[in-house]
Amino acid sequence: xxxxxxxxxxxxxxxxxxxxxxxxxxxxxxxxxxxxxxxxxxxxxxxxxxxxxxxxxxxxxxxxxxxxxxxxxxxxxxxxxxxxxxxxxxxxxxxxxxxxxxxxxxxxxxxxxxxxxxxxxxxxxxxxxxxxxxxxxxxxxxxxxxxxxxxxxxxxxxxxxxxxxxxxxxxxxxxxxxxxxxxxxxxxxxxxxxxxxxxxxxxxxxxxxxxxxxxxxxxxxxxxxxxxxxxxxxxxxxxxxxxxxxxxxxxxxxxxxxxxxxxxxxxxxxxxxxxxxxxxxxxxxxxxxxxxxxxxxxxxxx
Ligand SMILES: CC(C)[C@H](Cc1cn(Cc2ccc(C(=O)O)cc2)nn1)C(=O)N[C@@H](CCCCN)C(=O)O
Ligand SMILES: [Ca+2]
Ligand SMILES: [Zn+2]
Numbered sequence: 180x181x182x183x184x185x186x187x188x189x190x191x192x193x194x195x196x197x198x199x200x201x202x203x204x205x206x207x208x209x210x211x212x213x214x215x216x217x218x219x220x221x222x223x224x225x226x227x228x229x230x231x232x233x234x235x236x237x238x239x240x241x242x243x244x245x246x247x248x249x250x251x252x253x254x255x256x257x258x259x260x261x262x263x264x265x266x267x268x269x270x271x272x273x274x275x276x277x278x279x280x281x282x283x284x285x286x287x288x289x290x291x292x293x294x295x296x297x298x299x300x301x302x303x304x305x306x307x308x309x310x311x312x313x314x315x316x317x318x319x320x321x322x323x324x325x326x327x328x329x330x331x332x333x334x335x336x337x338x339x340x341x342x343x344x345x346x347x348x349x350x351x352x353x354x355x356x357x358x359x360x361x362x363x364x365x366x367x368x369x370x371x372x373x374x375x376x377x378x379x380x381x382x383x384x385x386x387x388x389x390x391x392x393x394x395x396x397x398x399x400x401x402x403x404x405x406x407x408x409x410x411x412x413x414x415x416x417x418x419x420x421x422x423x424x425x426x427x428x429x430x431x432x433x434x435x436x437x438x439x440x441x442x443x444x445x446x447x448x449x450x451x452x453x454x455x456x457x458x459x460x461x462x463x464x465x466x467x468x469x470x471x472x473x474x475x476x477x478x479x480x481x
Contacts, residue, residue, distance in 0.1 A: 184213040187239025189250035192314035192365075197254045201239060210234040210241070210253045215260055216276025221253040224285045226303075231282050248283035252301055252313035256281050259316070259323045262355050267435045272326035279323070283313050292318050294325040308367060315364035317352035324351040332442035337398045339447045341407035346414035347438055349378060354431045359419060376408075378415040386412025390448070390479030413478050414448060420474035421455075425467050433458045433471070448480045 182202035191197050200212035200219070210221035210233060222231035223245075234241070234249040241250050256279050263269040271277040280298035289302025292312040299322045301313040312318055325348055328334055334344035349361050360374035367373055374384070381388040386409055393413065396406035403409060422430040433455055441454035452475040460468040475481070 182209065182211060182213065185239065187241065189241030189254075190247055191251040191254065192247045192311050194247070197250055199241065199250065199253060200257060203239075206237070208236050208239050208241075210249055212253065212257055214257075215264070215271070217260075217271045217278040219253065219256045219260060219279045220281070221249045221256070222280065222282045222298075223249060224282050224300075226284050226287050228286050234283075245284070248301060248303065248311040248313045249281075251311070252281040252283050252299070252319070255313065255316045255319035256299070256323070259320050259355055262320070263323075263327070266354075266431060267439075269327070269435075269439075272323060273330045281313070281319075283311070292322055294322040296326075296329070299323065304365065304368075307369065309362075310365050310368040312362075312365050315356070315362055317349075317356035317358075317360075318362055318365060320352040320355035321348040321361070324348040327351075328438065331439040332446065333444040334442065334446060335444045336404055336407060338405035338407075339410070340445050341404050342410035343414055343442070343446060343448065343451050345407045345411035346418065347434070349376060349411060349415055350418050350434055353378065353418070353422070354427065354434075357427060376412070376415070378419045381412030381416055385409070386415070388412050388416040388478065413480065414451060417452075417475045417478045417480065420477050421471055424470045424474070429459075429463055429467060432462055433467070436462060448475075451475075452480050 182204045185201050185203045187201045188198050200214050202209050202211040202213050212219035221234050223234045224231050282300045285300045285302050288305040290304050290308045292301045303311045328344050334340040336344055359379040362375035366375045377383045394406045394409050396402035398405040436458035437454040455471045456468045459471050
């Protein structure tokens, strides 16, 4: 007997109704979405960091409180898979239909989400700094774009290439969730209107927005590998300067082309500027190429 595709529904982290692609086998229902080349499978770590079991139920309704994090992770993974396929004709993060694995309830009150090279992991947050981190589609897009970057430009996760790696994840977070805030739906549930990062105003969350504020931090874990989550404010601001002029449709094609065709593992901010200018020139001509040039010059990158 094998798993057969079916549909069901569940409640997300906000108690919101979401329809789900499930699979059924032997009278049990699983968070296994068989509608893409690569399966999308959502696991429950049950607050461990080592044992993961696929989320299942005896009916098609995933409506219990403990299932909410899995419902959002599963639903948003499907949304981001579709985004890359429908907008960029990229079949999963490797372009060859790799399966997508998500793990929720990772650790205890864990205030983070990450891609470990094989799967996306989401903590539940401590309820003050974060609510369960699978509750924001810009977070899922951020993590999955780390996987895309690994399989394309391979931007090394340190110093300027690492800050570009981070920025591309935030930028594709914008393309899936088009607002200039990052993680706003899961950051500080008790405070409205704030976020982890702002692309329009990086300084608001202590990120530089210009090269003359670049933070030369040590390339260590404590130094955030040379400040990759801090210095990403500079390319994020250049993106804001770009997309507000040319719009999302052109920007997402230019950014995808630069990431998948021109950028290399040790690219600097200046190399990224050149790759994006070339991508804009290739696709749309000199007006949009100049928009990119100006957007990066304004943050002090030439
Ligand atoms: C995507 C985003 C929602 C997520 C959020 C995040 C969480 N943290 C830790 C953290 C914890 C507490 C606070 C606080 O204000 O008290 C802020 C940040 N830092 N970033 C994030 O940015 N995770 C990193 C995880 C990187 C792990 C090392 N590879 C990433 O994916 O780049
Ligand atoms: Ca957002
Ligand atoms: Zn990241």
